[in-house]
Amino acid sequence: GQSLEQPSEVTAVEGAIVQINCTYQTSGFYGLSWYQQHDGGAPTFLSYNGLDGLEETGRFSSFLSRSDSYGYLLLQELQMKDSASYFCAVRIGDAGKSTFGDGTTLTVKP
Amino acid sequence: GAVVSQHPSWVICKSGTSVKIECRSLDFQATTMFWYRQFPKQSLMLMATSNEGSKATYEQGVEKDKFLINHASLTLSTLTVTSAHPEDSSFYICSASPTGQGNQPQHFGDGTRLSIL
Numbered sequence: 696g697q698s699l700e701q702p703s704e705v706t707a708v709e710g711a712i713v714q715i716n717c718t719y720q721t722s723g724f725y726g727l728s729w730y731q732q733h734d735g736g737a738p739t740f741l742s743y744n745g746l747d748g749l750e751e752t753g754r755f756s757s758f759l760s761r762s763d764s765y766g767y768l769l770l771q772e773l774q775m776k777d778s779a780s781y782f783c784a785v786r787i788g789d790a791g792k793s794t795f796g797d798g799t800t801l802t803v804k805p
Numbered sequence: 806g807a808v809v810s811q812h813p814s815w816v817i818c819k820s821g822t823s824v825k826i827e828c829r830s831l832d833f834q835a836t837t838m839f840w841y842r843q844f845p846k847q848s849l850m851l852m853a854t855s856n857e858g859s860k861a862t863y864e865q866g867v868e869k870d871k872f873l874i875n876h877a878s879l880t881l882s883t884l885t886v887t888s889a890h891p892e893d894s895s896f897y898i899c900s901a902s903p904t905g906q907g908n909q910p911q912h913f914g915d916g917t918r919l920s921i922l
Contacts, residue, residue: 728910728911730913736915736916737898737913737914737915737916738849738898738913739913740910740911740912740913743910782848782849784849790837790854791837791839791900791901791902791909791911792837792839792851792854793839793851793900793911794851795841795848795849795850795851796848797847797848798847798848
């Protein structure tokens with residue numbers, strides 16, 4: 696089976712930098728994805744790492760170390776609108792099947 | 806970009822009713838689609854993998870006779886919650902990526918909020 700661990704809650708102030716860690720145990724690992732979900736909405740894709748290293752997309756970056764079964768999402772220049780739940784998800788196989796972590800609730804304060 | 810449309814957005818119905826939810830890929834073909842369920846303040850739980858032209862693959866603990874999945878075309882998968890009861894009330898979400906591009910991001914529909922009275 697698969698298991699993922701990420702912090703349940705994180706709080707930061709506007710303009711700060713936040714790192715959300717994700718560790719996983721799985722078989723058939725294909726990649727690690729990150730999604731953002733606002734209350735009442737559907738998940739939206741943020742970033743994906745299929746290989747070790749850092750992927751940067753604007754204010755968001757994601758890192759993966761397959762040997763450590765570890766990844767993180769880095770959010771820079773935090774804005775109030777970044778307050779949301781963030782999920783890491785391991786992709787199993789090449790058809791896109793994913794297992795999600797329990798999510799991290801990020802609260803950005805003024 | 807790739808768009809996944811899910812319909813309806815909200816359903817409120819009486820216990821015992823069967824409810825059908827549609828998931829369409831609007832500008833791409835998807836051999837495989839995925840159905841998730843999410844309870845309030847919880848994570849997305851994969852229910853089943855919908856395979857075009859063949860039977861769906863259900864995750865452990867998901868009743869296949871309760872949650873009927875049909876993937877009759879490359880752009881449409883349907884999930885029918887049969888004889889729904891209050892405990893089936895949840896947020897149901899589908900996802901898909903273009904055929905042959907499973908390494909690309911999964912695109913999610915906007916979800917369906919199901920409330921069974």
